[in-house]
Amino acid sequence: MAAPDRVYTLLLSSLGTRRPESVKTPLPTIQALIIHYLANITPSPTPLAATIVSSPVFHPLSHSELELLSTSFRHATHSKLQALKAESSGLFSPSLDTQLNVWSLAVLQGLEGGHPIIRLACCSGLLLGLEDALQHLPAKERDVKSIVEDELVMTFADVIDQFSTSDSWGKEFGSAAESADALALSLIIASHSLLLVPSEKFTALPLSPLLGLILRTIEDAFDGGKFLSSLRTSLCSQGEFDIHIPPGSPIVHSIKKIPNSTAMAYMGSLSKLCARTVSLFVDHRPNIALPLVLEAYQKLNSITAHVEADWFPSTLSGITDEKSLSPATREVTTAIWATLKTLLFSVIMITEAGLSALVYIPSTSTALPSTSVLATTVLQALSHLSFVIAQFGGAGQGAFNELKRLFYLALDVIGSDVIGSDQYVRDLCVAESGQRPPSAHPFYQAKKAFALSAIEQLIPVLSELTIQELVFPTCLPHLSDASHRETFESAHSVVLAIFALHAQKSASQQEGGFTRKIVPFYATCLIDNSAEGRLSTLQLRLAFAALVRSAASIADLSLAWFCIDWILAAISSTSDRDDERKHRLHLTLISCVPAVPLALLPRLLDPIRSAIDTAHEDQKRKELIDALFAEIKERVGDREKEYMVRWWGEQRLKWAHTSSGHEGIEMLGRS
Numbered sequence: 001m002a003a004p005d006r007v008y009t010l011l012l013s014s015l016g017t018r019r020p021e022s023v024k025t026p027l028p029t030i031q032a033l034i035i036h037y038l039a040n041i042t043p044s045p046t047p048l049a050a051t052i053v054s055s056p057v058f059h060p061l062s063h064s065e066l067e068l069l070s071t072s073f074r075h076a077t078h079s080k081l082q083a084l085k086a087e088s089s090g091l092f093s094p095s096l097d098t099q100l101n102v103w104s105l106a107v108l109q110g111l112e113g114g115h116p117i118i119r120l121a122c123c124s125g126l127l128l129g130l131e132d133a134l135q136h137l138p139a140k141e142r143d144v145k146s147i148v149e150d151e152l153v154m155t156f157a158d159v160i161d162q163f164s165t166s167d168s169w170g171k172e173f174g175s176a177a178e179s180a181d182a183l184a185l186s187l188i189i190a191s192h193s194l195l196l197v198p199s200e201k202f203t204a205l206p207l208s209p210l211l212g213l214i215l216r217t218i219e220d221a222f223d224g225g226k227f228l229s230s231l232r233t234s235l236c237s238q239g240e241f242d243i244h245i246p247p248g249s250p251i252v253h254s255i256k257k258i259p260n261s262t263a264m265a266y267m268g269s270l271s272k273l274c275a276r277t278v279s280l281f282v283d284h285r286p287n288i289a290l291p292l293v294l295e296a297y298q299k300l301n302s303i304t305a306h307v308e309a310d311w312f313p314s315t316l317s318g319i320t321d322e323k324s325l326s327p328a329t330r331e332v333t334t335a336i337w338a339t340l341k342t343l344l345f346s347v348i349m350i351t352e353a354g355l356s357a358l359v360y361i362p363s364t365s366t367a368l369p370s371t372s373v374l375a376t377t378v379l380q381a382l383s384h385l386s387f388v389i390a391q392f393g394g395a396g397q398g399a400f401n402e403l404k405r406l407f408y409l410a411l412d413v414i415g416s417d418v419i420g421s422d423q424y425v426r427d428l429c430v431a432e433s434g435q436r437p438p439s440a441h442p443f444y445q446a447k448k449a450f451a452l453s454a455i456e457q458l459i460p461v462l463s464e465l466t467i468q469e470l471v472f473p474t475c476l477p478h479l480s481d482a483s484h485r486e487t488f489e490s491a492h493s494v495v496l497a498i499f500a501l502h503a504q505k506s507a508s509q510q511e512g513g514f515t516r517k518i519v520p521f522y523a524t525c526l527i528d529n530s531a532e533g534r535l536s537t538l539q540l541r542l543a544f545a546a547l548v549r550s551a552a553s554i555a556d557l558s559l560a561w562f563c564i565d566w567i568l569a570a571i572s573s574t575s576d577r578d579d580e581r582k583h584r585l586h587l588t589l590i591s592c593v594p595a596v597p598l599a600l601l602p603r604l605l606d607p608i609r610s611a612i613d614t615a616h617e618d619q620k621r622k623e624l625i626d627a628l629f630a631e632i633k634e635r636v637g638d639r640e641k642e643y644m645v646r647w648w649g650e651q652r653l654k655w656a657h658t659s660s661g662h663e664g665i666e667m668l669g670r671s
Contacts, residue, residue: 008037012048015055027068030057034072038107039079045103049110053118061117061182063262066189069118070125073107077129081136096137097144104130104144108151116159117186123152124193131196149197156194157205159186164209184217184263184270191266191273199280207281208292214274215296221263221270222343225306227254228336232314241326243315245333255335264342271346275353282357290361290374293354297377300347304384307343311387317443340388345402347385351378352406355413372420375413379424382407383450390446394486396453411457421461428455429470445484452478452490459497460504467498468514479525482534492535495522496543499550516559519551523563527570530584537584541591549595557600564592564600568607583620586611590627593644594635601640605647612655625655 011033014025034052038045058065077100084099094102107126111119127148137144163183194202230250238244245251258264278296281289311317316333319325325333355378358371382395382403389395395407414421428451455471462471471494478484478491499522502515526543529535535543544567552560567589574582589608596604608628615621632644 007033008041011037012051015051015057017056027057027065031068031072035075035079038073038076039083044106046106046110049107049122050112050114051110053111053114053122058118059115061185063185063188066117066121066185069121070128070189070192073122073125074129074132077104077126077133081133100130100133100144101147104148108147111151116155116162117182117189120152120155120159120186121189123148123155124189127152127193127196145196149201152190152193153197153201153204156186156190159190160206160210160213163213164206180217180220181262183213184221184261187214187217187270187273188262188266191269194273195276199283202276203280203284207277207285208288211274211277211281211292211296214270214277215299217263218267218270218274218346219299219303221258221261221267222303222307222339223254223258225303226310227258227339228307228310228314230254231310231316231336235315238326241329242324243319243329244326245329247328252332255332255339258339259335264339267342267346268349271349274350278350278354279357282354282361286361290358293358294374294377297351297354297374297381300350301377301381301384304343304347304381307340308384308387312443317387318441320442337388337391340385341391344385344388347381348402348406351381352402352409355406355409359409359413370417370420372414372417372424375410376420376424378406378410379414379454382410383428383447383454386446386450387443389450390442390486394446394453394490395450396456396490398486407453408457411454415458415461418461421458422463422466425455425458425462426466426470429474432474440483445487448478449484449486449490452487452494456490456494456497459494459501464514472498472514472518479522480528482529488534489539492529492539492543496546499546503550503553515550516554519547519559520562520566522547523566527566527585530570530581530588532581537587540584541588544588545591545595548592552596552600557597560596561600561603564589564596564604567592571607571611579616583623586624587627590624590631593628593631594637594640598640598643601643601647609651 010025011030014030014033034048037048041048052069058069080103081096081100084096104126108123111122114122127145130145130148133144163179163186228251234245234249234251236244236246263270278289278293282293316336322330355375358374361371382389386395389399389403392400392403395403397404399407414424432448432451452475455474459467459471475491475494478487479495482488495518498515499519523544526535526540526547530540544563548560548563551563567585571582571585571589574585576582586608589604589611593601593604593608608624612621612624612628615624629648632641632648636644
């Protein structure tokens, strides 16, 4: 298309001056014209690109106008590709990628010298458009992005440098708030396209100041974690409702301000950009990166600590039923929880990227923070948000995948440092013992469940003294309290991890005196928890089998038989009216078969045979036979299997009428 024409003149006129609102060309119209003329103007789009990047129309900067610019250049790239395809091409015509490269270079030449943030938006849109175009080009013609990637990186480096080293932009924007908004806009626009830039080009950026700028923006978006500072004083009661937040209270203003910020609206993009920055920084410059990554993690930890400190004292932290909230309050609490969840996801995304890169990088200098310090800082931040994590099923096996990956990754990193692990668990137990809220308080339960889940994974590297003095006392109050399921189950998991560790140490002739001392207590505890509503049948069976296995790992088998005898005593003392509990105990007894050595098998099998023979219901007898068969087939050790096969064969005629058991007998006999 030859220029100029009337419409093109109108576009240039619209871009050249800021007009009164009444005669101003609408931005959507300007966008459509930019797309059309960038793609079709001849001989070159360079003058138009120069006019766009210097236009006062896009000042003062706003996200909507920068997004419009970026989208314009992106769609112009689509239009240019279609135009090139439509043109007749001869044998000696340049390839599509060559023509796109020529056009892109001409556009970039026009952007030179323009306002850095506007130039950044244009380059970002151009790269996104070329990325879209790749799927429409032949495989051998896809080298079209390189020059735009280079220009984007250089432009963004210029923006970083301006915000990091000069106050000239503060003067330009007139206030610190406007400067902070401009920074957030720059990072948001860049985050859309920088993720497409190859690692070797991304690392050419000044990563240290970039990380600092992103963290500053995230910190400002969450108000440094102080957005709940007025929550406690804003709460009151109203009639039948325990909690009411008056419409004009400070927390309403504060919590509405947070999601309305541009940075919060694009927190996902900012977090992705931060995560990639951390990951590549650690990969390529670990000596410089580690102290700065630790500083970044500490900043996130500080934000979450402020949130926790403001949340817990409020009566809202103890609410478990939404009916306690007045209708006007529910909209505010929904916004609060949305912000809290956004904070959690941001912390997870940023810290997981860093820890994943840290796993294979040892600290080679005493001046560098150890990887366990970094992992500890991450776990502290997650602990501060444990009341939010509880809404997603906790931090252990019930967590969503991203949280689970971060949680276990951090614990793996800490676990490689025996001294650091011991100190972390000691600090954790001391902090938990120092809390004085009511035990049923949701905040307390979430905090305790998180701590127990972390401790469980570190049991193998803890000293026996730490386990005896701190870990076991931390678990003790929760072993018989099933009112909070997650804490109850986590406490039992920790104790079972202690017994598993004892079994390993006994096999290598290491001491485990404390663990042996608590075997009788825990056997009694498990029997008490065999009642309805406490441990499930599966949990009870697994727990007792682990206990017996640990007790049987030493030469003196009296402790192992004590556990078996305790089950038998519980079965004898259980009323026939509580048939379900007695059945669970019989199944538990069967689960102990693979856990005992050959010397104890005959004594154990006698009461099992008696229980099967005397079962009153065919269905329960079938369940017992099937459970025993499964234990023999899948879990009994090689030394004991020969005896078990022989013993099972002796019961063939007696149990043959039970179809499932009969099939099992035949299969086992052939094995």
